[in-house]
Amino acid sequence: MDALKSFIDLFADPRLFFLTTVVALVLIVWKRETFASDRWGWGLMGFLVVFFGFGLFDENFKLIIGKPDNVPIVALIFLLLFFTWFSMREAVRNDRRLSAGEPPIEKDEEDRVWTWPDLVYTELIAMVLCTVILIVWSIGLEAPLEQPANNANTPNPSKAPWYFLGLQEMLVYFDPWLAGVVLPSLIIVGLMAIPYIDNNPKGNGYYTFNERRAEVTIFLFGFVVLWSSLIILGTFLRGPNWNFFGPFEYWDIHKLEALTNVQLSEYIWVRWLGMALPGNWLVREIFGIILTIVYIGVLPVALAKKGLTGYYEKLGPTRYYVTVLLFLSMMSLPVKMLTRWLFNLKYVVSIPEFFFNI
Amino acid sequence: MADTKTIEPKSPALVRAWDWITETQIWTSIFRHSAPINDRNRVLVMLSNVFLHMHPVRLRKSGVRLRYTWCMGGMSFFLFLVLTFTGLLLMFYYRPTLEYAYSDIVGLREHVPLGIMREMHRWGAHAMVITVWLHMFRVFMTGSYKPPREFNWNVGVIMLVLTLLLSFTGYLLPWDQLAIWAITVGSNMARATPFLGHEGPGASLMALGDVQLVHAADDARFALLGGTFVGEGALLRFYVLHCVALPLVIGFLMAVHFWRVRKDGGISGPL
Ligand code: HEM
Numbered sequence: 001m002d003a004l005k006s007f008i009d010l011f012a013d014p015r016l017f018f019l020t021t022v023v024a025l026v027l028i029v030w031k032r033e034t035f036a037s038d039r040w041g042w043g044l045m046g047f048l049v050v051f052f053g054f055g056l057f058d059e060n061f062k063l064i065i066g067k068p069d070n071v072p073i074v075a076l077i078f079l080l081l082f083f084t085w086f087s088m089r090e091a092v093r094n095d096r097r098l099s100a101g102e103p104p105i106e107k108d109e110e111d112r113v114w115t116w117p118d119l120v121y122t123e124l125i126a127m128v129l130c131t132v133i134l135i136v137w138s139i140g141l142e143a144p145l146e147q148p149a150n151n152a153n154t155p156n157p158s159k160a161p162w163y164f165l166g167l168q169e170m171l172v173y174f175d176p177w178l179a180g181v182v183l184p185s186l187i188i189v190g191l192m193a194i195p196y197i198d199n200n201p202k203g204n205g206y207y208t209f210n211e212r213r214a215e216v217t218i219f220l221f222g223f224v225v226l227w228s229s230l231i232i233l234g235t236f237l238r239g240p241n242w243n244f245f246g247p248f249e250y251w252d253i254h255k256l257e258a259l260t261n262v263q264l265s266e267y268i269w270v271r272w273l274g275m276a277l278p279g280n281w282l283v284r285e286i287f288g289i290i291l292t293i294v295y296i297g298v299l300p301v302a303l304a305k306k307g308l309t310g311y312y313e314k315l316g317p318t319r320y321y322v323t324v325l326l327f328l329s330m331m332s333l334p335v336k337m338l339t340r341w342l343f344n345l346k347y348v349v350s351i352p353e354f355f356f357n358i
Numbered sequence: 359m360a361d362t363k364t365i366e367p368k369s370p371a372l373v374r375a376w377d378w379i380t381e382t383q384i385w386t387s388i389f390r391h392s393a394p395i396n397d398r399n400r401v402l403v404m405l406s407n408v409f410l411h412m413h414p415v416r417l418r419k420s421g422v423r424l425r426y427t428w429c430m431g432g433m434s435f436f437l438f439l440v441l442t443f444t445g446l447l448l449m450f451y452y453r454p455t456l457e458y459a460y461s462d463i464v465g466l467r468e469h470v471p472l473g474i475m476r477e478m479h480r481w482g483a484h485a486m487v488i489t490v491w492l493h494m495f496r497v498f499m500t501g502s503y504k505p506p507r508e509f510n511w512n513v514g515v516i517m518l519v520l521t522l523l524l525s526f527t528g529y530l531l532p533w534d535q536l537a538i539w540a541i542t543v544g545s546n547m548a549r550a551t552p553f554l555g556h557e558g559p560g561a562s563l564m565a566l567g568d569v570q571l572v573h574a575a576d577d578a579r580f581a582l583l584g585g586t587f588v589g590e591g592a593l594l595r596f597y598v599l600h601c602v603a604l605p606l607v608i609g610f611l612m613a614v615h616f617w618r619v620r621k622d623g624g625i626s627g628p629l
Contacts, residue, residue, distance in 0.1 A: 072484035072485065072488060105420070106418075106426065109420035110418055111418070112418060115404055119413060119421075120410070122422055123432060130433060141477065144536060145532060146534040149460065149537060150538075151587060151588070154539065158540075159539075161526055163487050175550065177552055192515050195507070201504070202501075204504040204626065204629060216498075228491075355550065355558055355561065
């Protein structure tokens with residue numbers, strides 16, 4: 001038992017965690033015919049139940065899962081997996097019909113039914129169930145209340161409310177102005193832009209994957225892998241000093257993680273060119289600045305010429321550039337993660353003179 | 359056969375009482391038609407009831423199926439109503455000042471026998487964040503944001519942000535360690551707002567001659583907290599936002615949202 005726990009803890013590492021979620025998504029999308037089977041859906045749910053059931057016998061696991069404010073995130077894990085599976089299942093079912101030349105299931109259910117009783121009774125049952133669940137939850141679990149607020153006593157770890165923990169996790173890779181301000185704003189802008197940049201007329205009003213492959217895959221990557229799984233990571237696996245802890249590991253305040261992150265400027269000037277860092281910040285950071293400009297300025301244009309020409313033609317210039325810029329902003333997180341893990345890269349551009357670090 | 363007389367058995371007392379009640383002037387003044395058990399009254403009930411009239415009279419079969427909507431939009435709305443109600447009750451007890459905030463919460467816990475309003479409010483809020491996310495998830499997976507529903511998707515995105523802000527502002531109110539540090543961590547980000555936060559890129563450019571325009575006591579974070587740290591000003595600000603401003607805005611947007619669902623042709627389906 002303990003061997004199994006330490007084995008799981010060994011694998012619990014932000015890199016492996018993230019990689020696993022990405023691989024899982026690739027498999028879900030690629031092998032969706034298999035994934036969409038009922039056996040897989042119930043299997044996954046069963047696995048989660050067993051995992052959490054097993055975990056509850058462990059003191060450290062129980063401590064973090066059982067924190068009252070963390071209970072909803074346990075629920076989120078189940079719900080998220082279930083609905084990812086469920087929507088893929090419905091999409092696959094419809095895709096089979098579509099490729100056989102039949103209309104989607106929703107088309108067969110086009111007939112109108114009476115709102116009373118069909119809808120109002122469903123609503124009534126939903127409200128009653130919702131109320132019952134909420135009351136049982138409220139009786140069973142007391143809302144937390146800690147010591148009175150004290151500005152002089154900082155808890156370790158200090159965590160934002162759970163729904164912002166994905167953003168807090170981004171702080172490992174980006175400075176606050178990006179992780180806390182610019183990227184969140186871009187998430188909102190990006191969500192709002194979706195209906196205007198996606199001009200694919202198909203897949204309107206029914207589940208499908210084949211008719212909107214890129215859209216669904218990108219959304220799942222953003223919502224399930226980046227947003228949600230980082231929340232789960234931030235809640236359950238980040239302990240004191242924002243160090244990473246396995247689910248069965250004791251949150252040791254003294255755990256040390258050697259961090260020797262290096263700036264891009266130091267890599268280039270000092271390690272490759274064997275020179276001292278230039279005093280002028282523009283000269284010092286010129287490579288990083290060029291790299292950034294290439295990423296957001298040149299890359300989209302180059303991709304329009306080669307690689308994404310099809311999309312460029314389908315979307316037209318405005319939609320294309322907005323889409324690619326938003327996509328590249330989203331991908332800046334995994335890109336920064338990878339460079340950190342592979343090269344210990346701290347900042348691509350680092351101009352502390354202006355609080356400007358990328 | 360024609361002249362055989364049938365004697366109706368007398369109906370049970372309860373049925374007679376019911377019949378009598380539903381014929382009184384009081385009853386008929388409230389319910390303008392009889393029970394919706396035939397098509398005519400099924401139409402009438404939807405048209406004459408203010409709460410039901412946001413629904414259409416009839417809707418596509420897929421629209422009532424859990425398979426299609428997961429009921430998540432409706433659940434978000436219901437949770438919002440529960441939160442409004444429980445929040446109102448909490449407001450009777452809670453005073454947003456450094457002196458009372460924490461002790462009022464302790465009082466709620468210790469002096470209200472069987473009290474679960476605080477729990478209902480807190481767990482309901484967590485649940486609403488989740489249901490709103492899942493609602494967005496299903497709207498995306500069914501492609502329901504596509505024309506003509508682009509605008510309604512946008513109304514939804516704003517409500518999503520407001521839901522998170524409601525939850526965030528409420529988190530501070532118990533005024534315990536959990537509360538102020540979560541808000542401290544969250545609001546520290548505002549310090550780094552480009553140009554408008556005193557530790558944000560470009561803030562030093564915001565100067566008139568020698569006078570720095572953006573500093574710790576007037577930047578974006580200060581505006582959010584009403585101070586340079588999470589203190590009395592922040593508590594009052596968050597309280598007003600949480601109990602008045604944000605609920606009003608989101609309530610207003612919900613009305614727009616539901617109106618648009620109807621005007622865009624009801625729950626989406628294949629064209
Ligand atoms: C405060 C939160 C929200 C509430 C109370 C709410 C409520 C609802 C309800 C009751 C419906 C009817 C169908 C259903 O239940 O699925 C609906 C539909 C819709 N919602 Fe929301 N919603 C909220 C947030 C959002 C968000 C965050 C989005 C998207 C980002 C969104 C986009 C839409 C769209 C596009 C429809 C039309 C879907 C269709 O016709 O199939 N809503 N909403």
